[in-house]
Amino acid sequence: MSGFRLLDLIKFFLPILPEVEFPYERISFDERIVFTVGSGIIFLFGQLPIYGLVSNAQFKIEDPFFNYRNVFAMEKGSLLELGLLPAITAAFIWQLAVGLKLINVNLGLVQDRELFQSGQKLTSFLLAIGYAAGLIYSGYYDSVIQGYDPLTDGLPIGWYVFIFFQIVGWSFFTTLLIEIFDKGYSFGSGILCFLTLQTATNFVRDLVGLEIFPIINSNKSESYGALFNLIRSFSFDLTVLKQNILNAFTRSQFPNLTQFYISLLSIFVVIGLQNFRIEIPIRSTKVRAMNNVYPIRLLYCGALPLLFTYTIITNIQIFGYFLVNILTKFNISSELVALLGKYQIEAFSNDLQLKSGVLFYLSNSSTFISSILSPIRSVIYVAFVVIISTWFAQQWSYISGASPKDTSKQFKEQGISIAGKRDVSITKELSRVIPVAAVSGAFSLSVLAVAGEILGGLGKGVSIIVGVCSAFGILEEFMIEYQQTGGNSQFSGAFGGL
Amino acid sequence: MSSSSAQAPGGLRSAVKRKSTAEKKAQNSNALPLSTRSAGAGGSSSTMMKLFTDEAQGLRVDPLVVLFLAVGFIFSVIILHVFAKITGKFT
Numbered sequence: 376m377s378g379f380r381l382l383d384l385i386k387f388f389l390p391i392l393p394e395v396e397f398p399y400e401r402i403s404f405d406e407r408i409v410f411t412v413g414s415g416i417i418f419l420f421g422q423l424p425i426y427g428l429v430s431n432a433q434f435k436i437e438d439p440f441f442n443y444r445n446v447f448a449m450e451k452g453s454l455l456e457l458g459l460l461p462a463i464t465a466a467f468i469w470q471l472a473v474g475l476k477l478i479n480v481n482l483g484l485v486q487d488r489e490l491f492q493s494g495q496k497l498t499s500f501l502l503a504i505g506y507a508a509g510l511i512y513s514g515y516y517d518s519v520i521q522g523y524d525p526l527t528d529g530l531p532i533g534w535y536v537f538i539f540f541q542i543v544g545w546s547f548f549t550t551l552l553i554e555i556f557d558k559g560y561s562f563g564s565g566i567l568c569f570l571t572l573q574t575a576t577n578f579v580r581d582l583v584g585l586e587i588f589p590i591i592n593s594n595k596s597e598s599y600g601a602l603f604n605l606i607r608s609f610s611f612d613l614t615v616l617k618q619n620i621l622n623a624f625t626r627s628q629f630p631n632l633t634q635f636y637i638s639l640l641s642i643f644v645v646i647g648l649q650n651f652r653i654e655i656p657i658r659s660t661k662v663r664a665m666n667n668v669y670p671i672r673l674l675y676c677g678a679l680p681l682l683f684t685y686t687i688i689t690n691i692q693i694f695g696y697f698l699v700n701i702l703t704k705f706n707i708s709s710e711l712v713a714l715l716g717k718y719q720i721e722a723f724s725n726d727l728q729l730k731s732g733v734l735f736y737l738s739n740s741s742t743f744i745s746s747i748l749s750p751i752r753s754v755i756y757v758a759f760v761v762i763i764s765t766w767f768a769q770q771w772s773y774i775s776g777a778s779p780k781d782t783s784k785q786f787k788e789q790g791i792s793i794a795g796k797r798d799v800s801i802t803k804e805l806s807r808v809i810p811v812a813a814v815s816g817a818f819s820l821s822v823l824a825v826a827g828e829i830l831g832g833l834g835k836g837v838s839i840i841v842g843v844c845s846a847f848g849i850l851e852e853f854m855i856e857y858q859q860t861g862g863n864s865q866f867s868g869a870f871g872g873l
Numbered sequence: 874m875s876s877s878s879a880q881a882p883g884g885l886r887s888a889v890k891r892k893s894t895a896e897k898k899a900q901n902s903n904a905l906p907l908s909t910r911s912a913g914a915g916g917s918s919s920t921m922m923k924l925f926t927d928e929a930q931g932l933r934v935d936p937l938v939v940l941f942l943a944v945g946f947i948f949s950v951i952i953l954h955v956f957a958k959i960t961g962k963f964t
Contacts, residue, residue, distance in 0.1 A: 389929070389930045389931055390930075390931070390932065391931075391932060392929075392931040392932065393931060393932045393934050393939075394928070394929055394930070394931030394932060394933055394934065395925070395934060395935075395936050395939060396928075396933050396934065396935055396936070397928045410936070413940060414940060417940060417943050417944060417947070420943075420944075420947045421947075423947060423950055423951065423954075424954070425950075426950055426953040426954055426957065454947075454950065462924065463922070465924070466917070466922055466924045470908060470917055473907065473908065474907045474908055476905075476907075480905075481905050481906075482905065482906045482907075482908065482909050482911075482912040483905065483906055483912050485927070488909055488912065488927045489927050489928070489929035489930060490929070491909070491927075492909075492924070492925050492926070492927045492929050493929045493930070493931065495924045495925070496924070496925065499924075521957075541950060544946055545946065548939070548942070548943040548946055551934075551939045551943070552939065552940075552943065553924060553925070554924070554925040554939075555936045555939060555940070557923045557924055557925040557926055558925060558926070558936070559926075560936050563921060564917075564921040564922050564923040564924075565923075565924070566922050566923075566924070567921060567922060674920075675919055675920075676919050676920060677919065677920030677921070678920075679919075679920065679922060682922070771919065772919065773907070774907040774908050774911075775908055775910065775911075775917055775918060775919045776906075776907075776908045776909070776910025776911035776912075776916065776917070776918060776919075777910070777918060777919040778907075778911070781910075781911050813919075844920070848920045848921055852921075
């Protein structure tokens with residue numbers, strides 16, 4: 376039993392890792408609603424701008440991650456700069472490492488499970504520190520720090536420390552808020568609930584956001600919401616109107632209507648896909664004539680394959696950005712750095728767009744035209760997303776605790792059997808359906824996501840897909856819980872009659 | 874025949890085959906769980922990503938304390954913004 380285990384390293388950090396207490400007694404339905412809404416609102420407070428940046432910093436930051444930030448609730452220039460990325464990355468790393476048996480953990484033991492969980496939390500904290508330090512070192516904030524001129528002044532260490540503590544501090548709190556959700560105080564999983572919340576708020580804000588911001592490199596200003604801007608600038612002059620409508624679909628500093636329609640289409644398609652399922656007839660082994668169906672959904676893994684794929688792509692892009700900047704600072708020749716990735720700022724949106732290098736081929740285009748103009752990149756990107764998603768779905772359907780074997784074990788415990796089949800062959804029957812459903816579901820979702828990206832969705836389509844799928848999952852949990860309370864909830868008493 | 878080689882009724886005839894099926898069975902039942910959910914302790918399901926479903930050692934805090942600290946953090950940032958605005962006005 377000797378030998379070094381990665382898991383044992385975590386023991387050193389146990390005394391200082393905060394741990395949310397388990398509920399002493401069952402949390403009532405009403406309390407769960409209050410906790411869900413309360414932590415959700417507190418999470419959204421994270422959209423507060425970072426202290427120490429100039430005003431409207433979100434439009435002045437030169438942003439290399441504009442394609443991915445929507446998927447992980449990463450809000451530019453705000454406390455949510457890292458969003459949920461550290462937590463999601465940590466979760467995927469650990470759970471896949473155990474599922475694929477890359478590390479030596481026996482989850483049957485309580486101690487190992489506890490260390491496993493603390494490991495995820497520690498990784499999430501460390502990743503947050505790593506990302507924040509990387510961003511600051513790469514000079515991501517240099518152009519927007521208050522009263523700082525990168526050309527003349529020395530390093531603004533004080534501001535750097537301030538920004539670092541704000542981002543990392545909020546990332547810690549986000550992780551703890553997620554823990555409150557996962558410990559059973561609220562509905563659904565913390566990560567997915569927050570993603571859904573953020574996506575929903577942004578979806579509305581993108582359409583009818585009322586704030587008016589100045590356009591960079593110009594003396595005009597526009598509303599944040601695409602539809603609202605169109606209404607505000609309405610004119611009876613046809614040429615002006617035509618120009619305004621074109622602008623509403625193509626503007627790049629603010630959300631545009633193209634992204635909105637891509638999101639809307641994605642919502643409908645995902646809702647449609649949610650309904651596809653195979654119903655396996657089951658019967659009770661104990662009671663006669665108890666027949667029912669066990670549904671197996673096409674989206675067996677929900678949106679997790681897509682989320683996983685984008686976690687990988689985003690991490691590659693972030694670490695690539697760090698590496699490019701570090702190499703540049705150490706005066707490595709620019710030809711070598713360009714092999715990795717070369718950024719070019721786009722004047723209309725202050726986005727840093729990749730122009731060449733390895734990173735370029737793993738990025739998506741911001742408009743439909745640019746995806747046609749660089750076909751090799753589009754093909755590689757599409758293939759990457761689809762292949763990684765389906766691979767993950769295949770693995771996840773076996774390791775997530777809902778594999779054919781686990782399900783048949785569940786059947787046996789509950790005295791259920793597939794109608795017309797022997798008990799022994801349940802696993803075989805289920806494994807004819809479950810992996811196929813998981814893979815084809817992940818395939819269709821990733822194709823949908825990629826189609827949106829190619830048309831210029833800038834990650835909005837992806838975030839909407841993840842959001843809608845998660846919302847369905849959360850709603851399911853909510854309804855099950857609601858039916859089990861038997862209707863003695865204050866909320867249903869107050870709102871039930873509406 | 875002697876009693877030592879008496880066959881149990883049913884089952885596979887040759888000892889080698891019996892051994893291999895027994896080994897396979899043992900391997901199946903001893904296989905480590907691949908996730909906390911299959912270990913029977915909650916955790917990520919096929920559609921839900923969950924991280925923290927066990928009670929681990931550590932610095933115990935009440936969920937309400939976490940919520941209040943989070944709000945406190947937000948307010949400290951807001952106060953910094955307000956102070957910056959006020960001092961900026963007068964200097």
